[in-house]
Amino acid sequence: MSRLSDPCDAPLEDVVRKAADQLSSGKPAEYIMGRAAFLGLQLHVGPGVFVPRPETETLVLLAEQGIPTMRSSEATVLDVCSGSGAIGLALASRLPGIRCIGLDSDAICISCAEASAQEAHLEQRVRFVRANVLSSWNRAVEDLEGHLDLVVSNPPYVREERLAEACLSSPCEPVQALYGGPSGLSFYRRIVAQAHDFLRPGGTLLLEIDDGLEDHILELFSKYGMEDGHWQPDFQGLPRYAGAHRAR
Numbered sequence: 095m096s097r098l099s100d101p102c103d104a105p106l107e108d109v110v111r112k113a114a115d116q117l118s119s120g121k122p123a124e125y126i127m128g129r130a131a132f133l134g135l136q137l138h139v140g141p142g143v144f145v146p147r148p149e150t151e152t153l154v155l156l157a158e159q160g161i162p163t164m165r166s167s168e169a170t171v172l173d174v175c176s177g178s179g180a181i182g183l184a185l186a187s188r189l190p191g192i193r194c195i196g197l198d199s200d201a202i203c204i205s206c207a208e209a210s211a212q213e214a215h216l217e218q219r220v221r222f223v224r225a226n227v228l229s230s231w232n233r234a235v236e237d238l239e240g241h242l243d244l245v246v247s248n249p250p251y252v253r254e255e256r257l258a259e260a261c262l263s264s265p266c267e268p269v270q271a272l273y274g275g276p277s278g279l280s281f282y283r284r285i286v287a288q289a290h291d292f293l294r295p296g297g298t299l300l301l302e303i304d305d306g307l308e309d310h311i312l313e314l315f316s317k318y319g320m321e322d323g324h325w326q327p328d329f330q331g332l333p334r335y336a337g338a339h340r341a342r
């Protein structure tokens with residue numbers, strides 16, 4: 095057994111020094127390890143891939159609690175802006191009846207998500223498609239219009255005035271994973287409009303949001319005829335989740 099006080103051999107010391115330098119320059123520990131822990135899964139991540147956050151674990155738990163029928167049925171879920179695949183893979187690992195499609199525009203994200211799906215033996219039920227979700231979703235998932243039980247998303251949502259601060263606190267993460275347009279709403283406008291068409295009647299839309307956007311998101315729900323629009327706070331008490339249903 096080795097102790098912290100034991101002298102270590104030179105290569106190990108080099109590895110530790112290099113990791114310490116990377117950490118102090120702001121590189122996430124997850125990029126150094128190549129893995130991120132998320133609701134019991136060890137997901138593949140690396141430079142170019144947004145590291146999934148604890149707030150998003152709560153989004154998954156809300157999806158699971160809010161849609162009790164998903165536990166028993168063969169629900170179909172779309173994870174929009176899927177990144178590492180965290181949301182879809184965690185849902186599929188917890189709900190054996192569901193199948194999930196993740197959409198992301200980034201090729202590195204898609205290959206990390208696919209590697210994680212394989213490793214978790216979820217590749218039969220979770221697949222990832224490279225697509226720009228700001229264009230029509232028909233090209234990516236044409237057969238699913240009007241059939242989805244759940245659309246869930248943690249899209250880029252940082253608005254212009256918060257971007258510099260966000261880039262400072264996440265200096266190594268890709269800006270395209272963070273920036274949600276001047277008002278932070280670019281992705282939500284598209285997602286709410288398309289979710290309305292792709293959800294089955296009574297299907298659920300669940301979003302992670304930035305605080306300060308909640309009233310705008312509720313307006314978008316009304317504009318597109320989504321019912322029961324509401325938001326919920328995160329563990330700091332800030333508005334962080336918003337949900338609605340497609341009318342039956």
Ligand SMILES: C[S@@+](CC[C@H](N)C(=O)[O-])C[C@H]1O[C@@H](n2cnc3c(N)ncnc32)[C@H](O)[C@@H]1O
Nearest residue numbers: 144146175176177198199200226227248250271
């Ligand atoms: C905030 S990250 C969230 C990733 C993941 N859902 C999570 O919660 O960890 C947003 C993701 O949106 C993706 N993205 C950015 N622009 C996109 C676009 N136009 N179409 C599809 N995905 C996009 C980024 O590649 C990134 O993976």
